[in-house]
Amino acid sequence: MMAVKTHFALGIGICLALLTGCTGVHTQRGIPALSVEGERLSLFVEDNKLYLSGVLRGALPKQLKSVLSEYPNVTDLVLVDVPGSTDQLAVMEAARMLRYLEMNTHIAKTGYVLSGGVDLFLGGVQRTIGAGAGVGVHSWRDTQDWGDEIDLSDPVHASYVNFYLEMGVPERFYWFTLDAAPAERVYFLSPEEIYDYQLVTD
Numbered sequence: 532m533m534a535v536k537t538h539f540a541l542g543i544g545i546c547l548a549l550l551t552g553c554t555g556v557h558t559q560r561g562i563p564a565l566s567v568e569g570e571r572l573s574l575f576v577e578d579n580k581l582y583l584s585g586v587l588r589g590a591l592p593k594q595l596k597s598v599l600s601e602y603p604n605v606t607d608l609v610l611v612d613v614p615g616s617t618d619q620l621a622v623m624e625a626a627r628m629l630r631y632l633e634m635n636t637h638i639a640k641t642g643y644v645l646s647g648g649v650d651l652f653l654g655g656v657q658r659t660i661g662a663g664a665g666v667g668v669h670s671w672r673d674t675q676d677w678g679d680e681i682d683l684s685d686p687v688h689a690s691y692v693n694f695y696l697e698m699g700v701p702e703r704f705y706w707f708t709l710d711a712a713p714a715e716r717v718y719f720l721s722p723e724e725i726y727d728y729q730l731v732t733d
Contacts, residue, residue, distance in 0.1 A: 587616035616647025626654030
């Protein structure tokens with residue numbers, strides 16, 4: 532059975548210090564499709580774009596499905612500030628739903644997407660990143676295990692490798708995330724690394 536990794540980036544303070552204008556890009560615009568402050572997740576719709584900000588939790592697939600059902604004209608998911616996730620299975624399900632619906636994903640200008648948020652971003656058919664945006668990764672962990680400490684032959688890795696291959700991202704990206712930074716830190720990818728690992732499509 533697949534271990535559920537906690538993908539919440541504890542290095543968020545570093546991100547906020549490095550990136551200006553990361554927060555609240557969508558709070559002044561559009562129609563508030565959903566705002567769940569207790570879960571630190573906000574979704575706003577403007578024209579054909581759905582703006583998402585906050586921590587990704589287990590209810591994410593249901594929340595996205597609800598909004599997209601109400602606003603069927605939405606074609607793009609814009610990630611504004613996503614510090615991570617607490618339920619990797621839910622993130623993968625949501626990413627696969629985006630791919631099934633042939634939606635595009637975009638990281639907002641000067642926004643940031645960390646850890647599990649990167650996996651959600653990969654669900655887009657077309658994936659683009661705004662100027663000054665940050666993309667951060669690190670090793671996963673669950674309640675018992677740390678991803679970078681598990682034997683490379685352990686089948687738990689296959690679930691993640693298969694997901695990345697399904698999203699059109701090379702297997703080596705998964706192994707890179709395990710070594711890039713421990714779970715309590717964040718490594719920000721350079722533009723060259725973003726293109727090398729095929730995180731963007733343009």
